[in-house]
Amino acid sequence: AQSVTQLDSQVPVFEEAPVELRCNYSSSVSVYLFWYVQYPNQGLQLLLKYLSGSTLVKGINGFEAEFNKSQTSFHLRKPSVHISDTAEYFCAVRLNYGGSQGNLIFGKGTKLSVKP
Amino acid sequence: NAGVTQTPKFRVLKTGQSMTLLCAQDMNHEYMYWYRQDPGMGLRLIHYSVGEGTTAKGEVPDGYNVSRLKKQNFLLGLESAAPSQTSVYFCASSYTGTNGYTFGSGTRLTVV
Numbered sequence: 001a002q003s004v005t006q007l008d009s010q011v012p013v014f015e016e017a018p019v020e021l022r023c024n025y026s027s028s029v030s031v032y033l034f035w036y037v038q039y040p041n042q043g044l045q046l047l048l049k050y051l052s053g054s055t056l057v058k059g060i061n062g063f064e065a066e067f068n069k070s071q072t073s074f075h076l077r078k079p080s081v082h083i084s085d086t087a088e089y090f091c092a093v094r095l096n097y098g099g100s101q102g103n104l105i106f107g108k109g110t111k112l113s114v115k116p
Numbered sequence: 117n118a119g120v121t122q123t124p125k126f127r128v129l130k131t132g133q134s135m136t137l138l139c140a141q142d143m144n145h146e147y148m149y150w151y152r153q154d155p156g157m158g159l160r161l162i163h164y165s166v167g168e169g170t171t172a173k174g175e176v177p178d179g180y181n182v183s184r185l186k187k188q189n190f191l192l193g194l195e196s197a198a199p200s201q202t203s204v205y206f207c208a209s210s211y212t213g214t215n216g217y218t219f220g221s222g223t224r225l226t227v228v
Contacts (some may be wrong), residue, residue: 044159044223090159103149104161104217
């Protein structure tokens, strides 16, 4: 069965420090990969996505992620975080069956807490 | 641009009551979804629709029903609410599989 694992449920970090939020997936077919951010009491907003091509993708707010097919990972990184990055981050996978796509499968989320 | 609009934003129900959550999108998206979000559980798919007049079960469909009579609207119904259905409900829509989803701002439902 396909699954998405976010390895850390909570990540505390100081302002201006780098951060990495880890995501691993399992799938028997090729995938599309997404990271979403959820600010308190809001819906989810797309940060970035990997569909094909370059394995390093850049998103909004200075975030980037790298697709590693051999490791089945899609870790999210930011070189210097701000207080405003405090939010919950969700990794998601969509299976690619060639002519159609499956539904998004979400990880359980990682709460990023940026401290001054 | 309204995007995806969910109504109501908050609701308190008594056990056994029924209610309908409305999701409306103005982006002409084919696909629509209902998720529930619970602490530590991420988002779990309740039902989805790949087009007007079609619906399908997701991961946690029990206790819920849906309808997609118009392309822009996707309704989620609870026939007899239970405390286990206390959750935040999110609607989302998508044009194609490569575009990701656009989410509504959520409905916080409490069943007492």
